[in-house]
Every structure is written in structure tokens, then in C-alpha cells.
Amino acid sequence: MAEQHHQHHHHLIHHHKEANPADEVVYTETGSTGKDGYTTGYVKTTEVVTNDGGYEYRKEEKQHKHREHLGEMGALAAGAFAEHEKHKVEKDPEHARRHKMEAEIGMAMAVGSGGYAAHEHHERKEAKEQAEEAHGKKHHHFF
Template identity: 45%
Template sequence: MGSLYQPRSLLSLDKFAEKPLILLRRAMAEEKHHHHLFHRHKEEEEENSGEVDYEKKEKHHKHMEQLGELGAIATGAYALHEKHKAKKDPENAHGHRIKEEVAAVAAVGSAGFAFHKHHEKKDAKKHGQN
């Protein structure tokens, strides 16, 4: 009669909790190569492991440069927005000035990143032509 007072769902959960773990262990044991989700190796990269694809590097640096430029523009606009809010809301002006300064520093950092990627892109382009 003791089993009548225990919820049925709790009794059956133990059985089902063990089964997925057992199946997972079996699947991992049968697998020859365990690849991480974001670190998969393509067959092309394994064959051309000694060669560097400078065109691909140039494209990557160009993309990152554009993201840096976009970040500089966005954070610069936010800094101007906070400067305007500081003038319009004198009661909370100190907080707005702090946010403005943080955004300005982020804009300078993002512009520096874009500048760095621009030079890396130029280097990749130069090495690709040789």
C-alpha cells in the first residue's frame, strides 16, 4: 500500500533518467572521431594544411574591418545622443556624461580595431599577390 501514496511519475523518472545516459555512452564509444560543435575540420582544410589561403584571410579581415567601422559609427552616435540628453536633462546630467564618455572610448577602440584590420587586410593582399 505504500506505493499508492507515492506519485507514479517519480517512480518512473528514475528508469528514464538512466536510459539516455546509457545510450549516450554507447554512441560515444562507437564513434571513431569526436568533433566539437564549433571546431569541425573540413576535408579541404585537412588536404591543404600547408597552404595559406590569403584570399580568404583578406576577405575575413575586410569583414572585420567593416564591423569595426560599424561599431565606431554606432558608439559615436550613442555618445552624441548621451551628450544631447545631458543638456536636456540637467537633473541626471552626470550619469549622461559618464555614458557619453564610455561610448566615446568604445568608439575610439572600435575605430582602432578597424584600423588594425585594415592593415592586416593590406598585408594579406600583399602576400596573396606574391
């Protein structure tokens, strides 16, 4: 009979299986096409349903927090760009009109990014409330 030789591998990083693996992972993709036939917007959403039928609200809350921070960074960067272009108006009077337009665009981008950050903050709060409701914590809304 042939002896079977088992090798034991010792790894520095141990990969543990999830204690509660997901029953179902649903991926949805949505896109809209513009007049020219190209996709103008594309959103990919991942929804994880756990074995007990619950939804992973904490993961969603973390994603919204990350997106909120990206919106904040975008607002800061666009605001800095607008200030830079505003400063160039004085330093480069020959191209002042162009710098004024770019400063206005930068300000609009900063406002838009700030709005996006505020939206994601609101979405994160909703995900947190849903997680608390799913885990039995009750909120009393008096108004």
C-alpha cells in the first residue's frame, strides 16, 4: 500500500471563513443612454442578504461614509482650484476673462461636491437607523 504524505503549510496570514456566509449576493447595474447613444450614467450596486434574511446595513453605512468623505475632498479641491483661479485673475490680466470663468466653474463644482457630501451624510444616517431598527432598537418619534 502506498503511504499518503500530508504536508502542513504554515502561512503567515490566516484566512478565516465567514461565520455567517451570505446566502445570496445580488448585483444590479443601471445605466442611462444619452442622445448620442453613449451611456451617461452608470451605477453598480451590491446587495448582500444574510442567512437569517437580514440585510447588511453596516456595510451600506460604511460605503456612504466613504462616499461622504470623497464628496468633502472634492469640495475642498474644487474650492482651492476656484481660489487659485481667482488669484490668477489679478496676476494675469491678459487672460482675466478665462480665469474668471474657471473660478466660477470651480465654485460650482465645490457647491456640487458639498451637496453630494451632504446627501451621502443623510443616506448614512438612514442606513444607521435601519440597522438599529433591524437589530431591535426602537426609536420614539414624537414629531
